[in-house]
Amino acid sequence: MKVNLKKLFKKSTDHVEVIKLNNNMPEETKDTEEKSVEKNSDFITQQDTTVCPKCKQEFSKQEIKDNLNVCVACGHHFVISADKRMKSLVDKGTFKPLKCKVELTNPLEVPDYEDKILSLREKTGLDEAVLAGTAKIDGYDAVVAVMSSKFLMGSMGIAVGEKITNAVEYADRKKLPLIIFTASGGARMQEGILSLMQMAKTSAAVEKFNNNGGLYISVLTHPTTGGVTASFATLGDITLAEPDALIGFAGPRVIEQTIGQKLPEGFQRSEFQQAHGFVDQVVPRDKMRETIAHILRLHSKRGR
Numbered sequence: 001m002k003v004n005l006k007k008l009f010k011k012s013t014d015h016v017e018v019i020k021l022n023n024n025m026p027e028e029t030k031d032t033e034e035k036s037v038e039k040n041s042d043f044i045t046q047q048d049t050t051v052c053p054k055c056k057q058e059f060s061k062q063e064i065k066d067n068l069n070v071c072v073a074c075g076h077h078f079v080i081s082a083d084k085r086m087k088s089l090v091d092k093g094t095f096k097p098l099k100c101k102v103e104l105t106n107p108l109e110v111p112d113y114e115d116k117i118l119s120l121r122e123k124t125g126l127d128e129a130v131l132a133g134t135a136k137i138d139g140y141d142a143v144v145a146v147m148s149s150k151f152l153m154g155s156m157g158i159a160v161g162e163k164i165t166n167a168v169e170y171a172d173r174k175k176l177p178l179i180i181f182t183a184s185g186g187a188r189m190q191e192g193i194l195s196l197m198q199m200a201k202t203s204a205a206v207e208k209f210n211n212n213g214g215l216y217i218s219v220l221t222h223p224t225t226g227g228v229t230a231s232f233a234t235l236g237d238i239t240l241a242e243p244d245a246l247i248g249f250a251g252p253r254v255i256e257q258t259i260g261q262k263l264p265e266g267f268q269r270s271e272f273q274q275a276h277g278f279v280d281q282v283v284p285r286d287k288m289r290e291t292i293a294h295i296l297r298l299h300s301k302r303g304r
């Protein structure tokens with residue numbers, strides 16, 4: 001099969017549009033996705049202080065870090081690493097990563113793609129844009145997967161699709177509840193149509209898990225867009241979201257241009273999605289662990 005790369009990458013996609021609209025992308029990934037993104041204000045930089053993009057107050061970096069990367073004044077949720085999120089969620093020392101080795105491939109032979117992945121692996125400590133494993137949450141066993149927006153904007157390619165599917169299938173085999181935190185710009189353009197196929201693959205795994213009676217809690221974090229929204233992110237039995245997260249398929253500007261109308265305030269944000277029935281509950285980061293533990297307890301046979 002011959003692929004015309006130029007043609008493929010010239011095409012504007014939802015993925016690109018979402019990133020153009022959003023100046024809250026993590027520092028590490030902005031140059032790989034969209035050169036025109038303004039200096040990111042949501043990522044805690046190497047300096048000692050950071051300015052909250054919402055309330056514009058300056059805080060010590062440590063103060064924000066100690067508060068789960070949430071602004072101590074206004075509650076703005078900064079980007080959090082997959083590792084830190086996992087630690088904030090699961091019982092200490094209980095996380096065991098699921099074994100799922102996926103070969104690094106470059107099906108469209110995109111220049112520098114493999115180097116980019118290798119350098120991101122080093123930078124983030126993750127092998128791909130999702131961290132998945134088993135853990136206990138308040139004593140309850142679960143399979144937990146956390147996506148990282150710091151790894152190529154959490155885009156879903158072959159490896160992410162495989163790791164998510166593997167986590168769902170493991171939860172199905174072991175009869176464990178499944179919790180997935182999503183953060184994604186959508187399908188990974190560098191892997192072309194193979195990235196789109198991950199939507200069907202992950203969705204099919206979730207359907208099987210669902211048919212077998214599994215409990216799936218989906219937690220949408222900023223941003224959850226494109227192919228991830230259009231697949232496993234919105235297939236949860238219970239859908240939670242972090243405050244003010246962008247949740248949608250195409251970005252607001254694309255929609256505005258298409259329908260020729262001004263969109264309402266807060267469009268596609270968590271609270272808007274909750275008001276319109278797409279999200280069951282908006283949960284601040286510091287309440288996430290107890291909320292999930294509560295849901296696990298309600299669905300547990302042994303109760304407490």
Ligand SMILES: [Zn+2]
Pocket residue numbers: 052053054055056057071072073074075076
């Ligand atoms: Zn603030």
